[in-house]
Amino acid sequence: MPKxxxxxxxxxxxxxxxxFQIPPxxxxxxxxxxxxxKERLVERYYDGDQDRLFEEAHIINPHKLPRQDxxxxxKEMTCEICYVDYPRKDMTGLPxxxxxxxxxxxxxxxxxxxxxxxxxxxxxxxxxxxxxxxxVTISHLLQGHPEIQARYEFFVAKAFVQGNKLVKWCPAPGxxxxxxxxxxxxxxxxxxxxxxxxxxxxxxxxxxxxCPTLKAWLKKCADDSETANWISxxxxxxxxxxxxxxxxxxxxxxxxxxxNCKYEFCWSCLGAWExxxxxxxxxxxxxxxxxxxxxxxxxxxxxxxxxxxxxYNRYHNHEQSQKFEQQLFAKVxxxxxxxxxxxxxxxxxxxxxxxxxxxCLCRQTLKYTYVFGFYLRxxxxxxxxxxxxxxxxxxxxxxxxxLEQDMDSATGSASSSSSSSSSSSSSSSSSxxxxxxxxxxxxxxxxxxxRVLDKSQYCESRRKVLLDHVQDGYEQGVWEFDAAGN
Amino acid sequence: MAGRFTRRLxxxxxxxxxxxxxxxxxxxxxxxxxxxxxHLTGADGSxxxxxxxxxxxxxGNNYPMEAPEVxxxxxxxxxxxxxxxxxxxxxxxxxxxxxxxxxxxxxCLSLLSMLSSSPEKSWPPDNDxxxxxxxxxxxxxxxxxxDDTV
Numbered sequence: 001m002p003k004x005x006x007x008x009x010x011x012x013x014x015x016x017x018x019x020f021q022i023p024p025x026x027x028x029x030x031x032x033x034x035x036x037x038k039e040r041l042v043e044r045y046y047d048g049d050q051d052r053l054f055e056e057a058h059i060i061n062p063h064k065l066p067r068q069d070x071x072x073x074x075k076e077m078t079c080e081i082c083y084v085d086y087p088r089k090d091m092t093g094l095p096x097x098x099x100x101x102x103x104x105x106x107x108x109x110x111x112x113x114x115x116x117x118x119x120x121x122x123x124x125x126x127x128x129x130x131x132x133x134x135x136v137t138i139s140h141l142l143q144g145h146p147e148i149q150a151r152y153e154f155f156v157a158k159a160f161v162q163g164n165k166l167v168k169w170c171p172a173p174g175x176x177x178x179x180x181x182x183x184x185x186x187x188x189x190x191x192x193x194x195x196x197x198x199x200x201x202x203x204x205x206x207x208x209x210x211c212p213t214l215k216a217w218l219k220k221c222a223d224d225s226e227t228a229n230w231i232s233x234x235x236x237x238x239x240x241x242x243x244x245x246x247x248x249x250x251x252x253x254x255x256x257x258x259x260n261c262k263y264e265f266c267w268s269c270l271g272a273w274e275x276x277x278x279x280x281x282x283x284x285x286x287x288x289x290x291x292x293x294x295x296x297x298x299x300x301x302x303x304x305x306x307x308x309x310x311x312y313n314r315y316h317n318h319e320q321s322q323k324f325e326q327q328l329f330a331k332v333x334x335x336x337x338x339x340x341x342x343x344x345x346x347x348x349x350x351x352x353x354x355x356x357x358x359x360c361l362c363r364q365t366l367k368y369t370y371v372f373g374f375y376l377r378x379x380x381x382x383x384x385x386x387x388x389x390x391x392x393x394x395x396x397x398x399x400x401x402x403l404e405q406d407m408d409s410a411t412g413s414a415s416s417s418s419s420s421s422s423s424s425s426s427s428s429s430s431s432x433x434x435x436x437x438x439x440x441x442x443x444x445x446x447x448x449x450x451r452v453l454d455k456s457q458y459c460e461s462r463r464k465v466l467l468d469h470v471q472d473g474y475e476q477g478v479w480e481f482d483a484a485g486n
Numbered sequence: 487m488a489g490r491f492t493r494r495l496x497x498x499x500x501x502x503x504x505x506x507x508x509x510x511x512x513x514x515x516x517x518x519x520x521x522x523x524x525h526l527t528g529a530d531g532s533x534x535x536x537x538x539x540x541x542x543x544x545x546g547n548n549y550p551m552e553a554p555e556v557x558x559x560x561x562x563x564x565x566x567x568x569x570x571x572x573x574x575x576x577x578x579x580x581x582x583x584x585x586x587x588x589x590x591x592x593x594c595l596s597l598l599s600m601l602s603s604s605p606e607k608s609w610p611p612d613n614d615x616x617x618x619x620x621x622x623x624x625x626x627x628x629x630x631x632x633d634d635t636v
Contacts, residue, residue, distance in 0.1 A: 080587040081550060082490045083497045098587070103490060108586055111551035127585040127592075 005157045005167075005178055012036060020045060022062045025134030032120060033057040036164040058123065058130045060095035079104055081125065092141070094133055098126035105141050109133075110148055119155020170195055171202045186211050207365055208470035209372040213481065217371040221312060231305070238263055239270050239294040252276075252283055270294040311374040318367035321400075325360050328403065332356050335407050342445060351449060355403060355456040362396045362459050365467065372470065377480040381473055388466040395462055399455040406448060495519055495545060498590050510594045520545050523559070524594060532602040539564050541597070542573075543590060553584035555625050556593060565607040568600065572617045574624040576610070581625065 009028070016027040019042060033056070034041040044053055054061040076085045081104035091099035100108070108125045112118050122138070124131045135156060142149040161167045161178045170177045172195035179189050179199070186200020188207065197204050201211040209217070235246045238254075241261040245254065252267040253276070264273035268283035271291025276283065336349040369389045376382050473479045496519070502512045513523040522543040528534025539562055544555040558564065558573035568576040579588060579596060610616070620627065 081494070083494045084490065100587075104586065107491075107551055111548060115548070115551075125585055126587045127579070128583070129585075 005160060006153075008167075008180060009036075009156075009160050012038060016041065023134075023136075025136040026059055026062050028135055029059050029132055030057055032159065032163060036160065058121075058132045059134075060131060062095070081108070092137075094124050094131050094137065096124050096126070096129050096131040098124050098129055100125060102141065106145060106148075109138060109141060109152075110145070113148055113152050113155065117155075119152050120159040168199060168202065171197055205364065206368045206371075208467055209368045210474075213375055214368070214371060216483070217374065220308075221315075236267065236270065237298055237302075239265055239298060265294070266291070270298055308374070311370045315367055315370040318363045318370075321363050322360065322367070325356075328356055328359075329353075332403065332407075339445060344445065348449075351453050351456075352403075352407075355399065355452050358456040358460050359396065359399055359403065362392060362399075362463050365463050366393055366396060369466065375481045375483070377482050379478070379480065381469075381478045385466070385469060385473070388462065388469060392459065392462045392466055395455060395459045399452070399459055402448070402452050402455060406451075491550060492519065494550065502590065507591060507595060509598050510591070522590070524590070526594065526598060526601075528564075529598055529602045533604055533607055534564055534601045537564070538562060541594070543593075550586040550589075553580050553588075553625070554590070554593075555623055556580050557624060564601055565609060566601060566604050567606075567608060567610055569610070570613055570616050570620070571609055572620055574616070574620060574627070 009031075010024075012031060013024050013027045015038060016022075016031060017024055020027065022030075030041055030045075030053075031038070034044070051061060075088050077088050077091060077099070078085050079091065079099075079101040081100050084101065086101050088099070091101055092105060093099035104125070109122065112122045122133045123129060124133065138152060139149065142152060157178075161169055165184050166182070167178050167180045169175075170179055170191035170193060172191065172193055175191060175193045175195060177191050177193055179191055181187075181189065181199055184199075186198055188196060188205040189199045190196045195204075198206055198211065201215065203211075203214060203218075206214050231244065235244045237244055238256040238258065238261060240263040241256060241258050243256060243258045243261065245256065247254065247267055253273055254265055254267050256263045256265070265271065266273055266276055266283050269288070269291035271288060271294050275288070332352045332355075336352050339349045339352070340346060366389070369385075369392075373382075373386065373389065376385070470479075499512070499516070499519070499522070502510070502524075506512065509527040509529055511525045511527075513525065516522055524541045524543065526539045526541060528537040528539075530536075539558055540560040542555075542557050542559045546552050546554070556575060558569060558575065563569065563571055563573050570576070575597070577596065577600065579585075579593065
């Protein structure tokens with residue numbers, strides 16, 4: 001949370017203060033200079049040349065501050081920015097002792113923060129003075145200017161997160177939180193906003209696949225998927241020279257335009273054209289031997305493309321399903337109310353919400369198992385992995401059906417209250433009919449509850465089995481990957 | 487421009503009219519506060535001794551928080567390694583090193599000293615390419631200050 005970000009900084013600053021006995025504002029600048037790496041700062045601090053350290057961080061050594069001469073405090077001096085005379089005590093400045101009037105300081109800070117967009121490393125306004133303004137002075141000067149102050153604090157927090165390896169912004173859109181870890185590693189974290197993501201690559205949590213593999217996959221998808229889909233749907237290859245051909249109209253008699261080929265064939269059966277004679281629009285030779293052979297070859301050359309599409313489509317399906325999560329949550333909320341009206345207690349209906357959470361989690365995992373599977377080379381463990389995947393997939397689909405359809409039939413409200421997505425399946429209509437008659441019967445509700453509970457527990461345990469198996473495989477080095485995904 | 491800063495500019499104007507530094511002279515008929523012309527005279531003993539140059543200052547609404555736009559104007563542009571033949575000046579205090587504690591006078595003095603320390607009269611090596619591409623205001627150029635010695 002933004003507030004916690006600040007308190008984390010304050011904690012780090014206090015730690016340094018306790019060691020060095022320097023003002024907090026100085027400690028902050030030093031820490032920022034060292035990317036909030038306390039150990040490195042302490043090391044440098046006791047490494048000898050402290051004066052040089054302060055000089056490099058553009059601050060005045062607080063142990064060597066020049067004394068203020070109190071006799072001159074009431075004398076007037078000219079502000080070098082607005083050229084107006086003020087009593088010296090009304091002027092303000094940094095330890096470098098360049099003083100300016102408050103109005104000019106505020107204008108200066110406003111110009112730096114609002115126009116130039118800098119928060120850290122605002123230097124003294126004097127020409128060629130490298131001394132950095134500390135946070136305390138700036139905050140003090142900006143009192144009464146909440147807009148500038150807020151933006152300044154935003155920059156300070158941003159610089160803190162960017163300069164600190166152990167803290168990263170939550171990637172969820174509109175989320176202003178940052179997440180802090182104790183050690184830098186790629187692992188799933190969960191933000192207070194509810195978004196679960198990977199600290200390594202800031203993608204949504206992607207077990208069981210590792211960051212680099214996911215990155216390769218996402219790149220492949222961005223490059224390939226649409227093109228590959230289109231090629232698969234709209235083209236065939238010349239049976240002789242393998243040039244990809246798009247048929248955008250006309251009859252089945254195709255003449256390959258490839259310069260050295262000129263092969264004439266039938267688009268429908270992929271056999272040679274000659275025996276077709278004059279039947280340009282209908283092919284009656286689909287089962288002839290030569291055309292079957294040609295199609296065989298054709299399909300083999302499509303295998304790798306089809307394989308990719310197989311994994312991509314399943315990955316994509318789960319991704320699409322995830323997008324309906326929010327809808328499902330809303331729907332289940334309504335169901336929970338209905339169940340309560342039918343005599344269940346609030347506690348008793350919580351299982352529904354839990355089941356949706358399990359469903360979402362399992363879909364997320366399943367989605368990434370297809371990325372894992374795509375790059376995985378076949379071996380015995382891979383077969384087990386695929387069995388686990390299949391098992392989880394089936395369980396998830398069943399659970400999904402319970403939640404999306406059977407729930408409606410149980411309360412008999414499918415047609416009246418829900419959109420088309422809930423009652424569209426004709427396969428479940430028979431069970432809907434039987435259960436709809438018994439809507440008021442509490443044993444039906446109890447039965448549904450039991451089924452959902454069992455299935456979601458099963459899904460949860462299967463998900464764990466799958467992830468553990470993959471993790472063990474990583475540790476024992478049994479997984480072999482193929483970068484090309486063949 | 488905030489009222490305080492208009493007063494600052496008026497004071498700068500008055501100072502320049504009353505007690506200008508050697509070699510610096512404000513054009514007599516200066517009426518606009520946001521655009522001034524200042525005549526520089528090359529310092530004695532320098533390569534530009536006795537030569538006259540005209541500087542044009544333009545002050546934005548944010549002066550002195552933002553640097554003024556300063557260019558040489560007229561038929562006589564000083565031939566100098568940091569001054570382009572279209573009048574644009576490569577001087578860090580006019581751009582990223584500007585400080586609100588600087589002033590018109592301090593810019594003029596910096597420019598005079600820049601002229602005085604020049605060892606030879608020649609345009610910058612990239613003069614032709616720069617002048618061909620340059621936009622009207624030098625403040626739009628991203629300057630790289632490759633040489634601090636002159």
